[in-house]
Amino acid sequence: MTEPFNKALPAPEPVMRVVHLYKRFGERWALEDINLEVFRGETLVVMGVSGCGKSTLLRHMIGSLTPDSGHVEVLGKNLNELDEDELDKVRLRLGILYQSGALFNSMTVGDNVALPLREHTHLDEQTIQIIVRIKLEQVGLGEAIDLMPAELSGGMRKRAGLARAISLDPEILLYDEPSSGLDPVTSAEIIHLMLDLSTKLGVTSMVVTHDMSSAFRIADRMAMLEEGRMIKIGPRSEFAAIRDGPPTAEPVAAAVRQFLRGESVGPLTARHFAGGYADDILKAINR
Secondary structure (H helix, E strand, O other): OOOOOOOOOOOOOEEEEEEEEEEEEOOEEEEEEEEEEOOOOEEEEEOOOOOOOHHHHHHHHHOOOOOOOEEEEEEEEEEEHOHHHHHHHHHHOOEEEEOOOOOOOOHHHHHHHHHHHHOOOOHHHHHHHHHHHHHHHHHHOOOHHHOOHHHHOOHHHHHHHHHOOOOOOOOOEEEEOOOOOOOOHHHHHHHHHHHHHHHOOOEEEEEEEEOOHHHHHHHOOOEEEEEOOEEEEEEEHHHHHHHHHHOOOHHHHHHHHHHHHHHOOHHHHHHHHOOHHHHHHHHHOOO
């Protein structure tokens, strides 16, 4: 497991900041007053039940969605203030691993990894091929360079997607459900790879997931969304204490505990039937 992020060093530097972010789709608030910082060198895990706003938040942090109000800062740049060319320059400093790997099926694995290098650098083809082989070796796919995506297993597709995500040596890596759809052994391999890359590359990572087994292995800090609101942010140890502690009537802790333990009875499920618990949680975090 990674060490807690608080290492008694000077105040950490935020490389991503979400400030009073609101987003509505129709009549429903997808995100409501989200405030979040991601610090250089840490791994922050953002979690919550399906539909709580995790992927919507991630899309705002890469600039593919525009807030209704509030803003996102990435590496000191307010994304609201950037034109498309300036936004693309910021995105080049990010690496993104999508749920499916998002490989182009008409390209070989090697060409998928080479694509960002060909589009965004002036490197000659020989140098690009060297970099592609290095990145594939880093994710354990050195022998798959000439395979097509259809020839890969789910875990291999995730690895290939990760090799492409790190092809431009990003400062920040964003993961969208990295272990989704994988068997437990392959999932463990992907998590081990993420930890290994974090150590070797020194990148900042933000991981969106509802897989608690992997979350507690990789997180320095954790954040939980519920109904589009951020109900808790803190070090991994705080979440572990809630998970392993006794039942509580405090609304936020009760919701976090139910989610972390994967229990079928509690405030997160009760709100589907009664509707009162969500209000209790929001009142608690607004005190």
